[in-house]
Amino acid sequence: MENACVADMTLSANYPLDGLDELIEDTRLSAVENLDIVSIALPRILGAEEARQTRDALEDNLKSSFGLQLTDVGMRSSNPDKDSLLGLQPGLWFLVTGKQSSEPARALKTVVRDTAYVTDQSDSWAILDIAGPHAQAALERICSVDIDQSAVDATRVVRTSMEHLSVILERPETERFRLYSPVSSARSFQHMVSVSLQNVV
Amino acid sequence: MLINHPLLGLRDASEFVYLGDASLIDRPDAAADNAAEAFHDYLHLRDNPAGVHRELWYHEQGDRSWLIVTRNTLTHEITDVELARDAALRRPRTAGDAGQ
The missing domain is CATH 3.30.70.1520 (Heterotetrameric sarcosine oxidase)
Incomplete structure (x- = not known):
């Protein structure tokens, strides 16, 4: 069809926790992308x-x-x-x-x-790194699984619930945890971890 | 209440969904002569023991395994936990298994 009006635009995807990088005391909460x-x-x-x-x-x-x-x-x-x-x-x-x-x-x-x-x-998971001396305490507040270094080290992965959200947890380094939660509740996930961290520092 | 998951160790009961009597894994043979009666019993009749009970729990907030938990309904003491898959594979196979 002639004279069709087509917008000249390019769509690009955003990550669900787009660029999050939050330092609370000495523990960092950051979105993981790519x-x-x-x-x-x-x-x-x-x-x-x-x-x-x-x-x-x-x-x-x-x-x-x-x-x-x-x-x-x-x-x-x-x-x-x-x-x-x-x-x-x-x-x-x-x-x-x-x-x-x-x-x-x-x-x-x-x-x-x-x-x-x-x-x-x-594209189904929102991913957070929480790294620093208060990381473990912040996560222990919101899940029922033992995540001490003696139970969860770099060779382990845990799938559990934190508050009401489903989360996969791994611990690549002693003071760094990586968390995966469904992208549909990404902001609630971020809020939950951030508030818990604020409560333990 | 803690459930000692055979693969993952102690996990909180809040991670699980309770289904009910473990006899639900013994699905009747749909091709049998008495299939209608067997399915009626399978769907509607349950024992409700005050004491030891074998029951199905689903680890929804974990590894998505079905477990058979042997629990005392009076004390909540759990005396045995096994994967439902293992229990199902131990059963003698029947004609009714073919379509499942």
Whole structure:
């Protein structure tokens, strides 16, 4: 159609906690951006031997491409590039890497091939880092899981609820936690952690 | 109340959703001659014991596993927890399992 009026604009996505960087006393709360998150799920296979072979093949693929061990539930593996594999439930993991591709699931599918299903979850999670001497105390106020260093170190991942929100927690460093919560409640998530931190400093 | 998850250790009961009697994993065979009666009983009849009870709990705010928790309904003492998946795989398979 001639004379059609089409706006000359380009859309660009914003991160849910766009640029958050908050220092409360000596503990920092910051949004984490530019990560690819892809879930990896084993297919449902009834035969025990066939299921084991599929899992082994998936592990070989991830080891050769990322140097990451396939972990049990509640465990986390990482590599020197800071990629991590989070064991979230039986037969399901999150692979978290730096931003590598506009289509991370398609890229990962070439690695895992037919050993697993993959789904891009990069836009589904709001991610916060909380780092500093008060980080652990702030999180202990709002969750019921023991997150002391003796229970949760860099080899662990925890999925739990904080107040009323679902949160995945990892502890890459002693005084730094990384939290993932559904993007639909990103601002409530940020508010919850921020208020808790203010209450412990 | 704390539930000793077989894979994750002690977790607060608030992370779980309670479903009910663990016999729900024994779904009747839809092809059996008495299927209508069996499904009536499966859907509507429950024991309500004052004492030891095997029940299904779902770890919604965790690893999304179904657990079978053996709990004393009088004291809330939990004496056993296992993955429902493991219990289901131990059962002898029936014709009714084919469609599930």
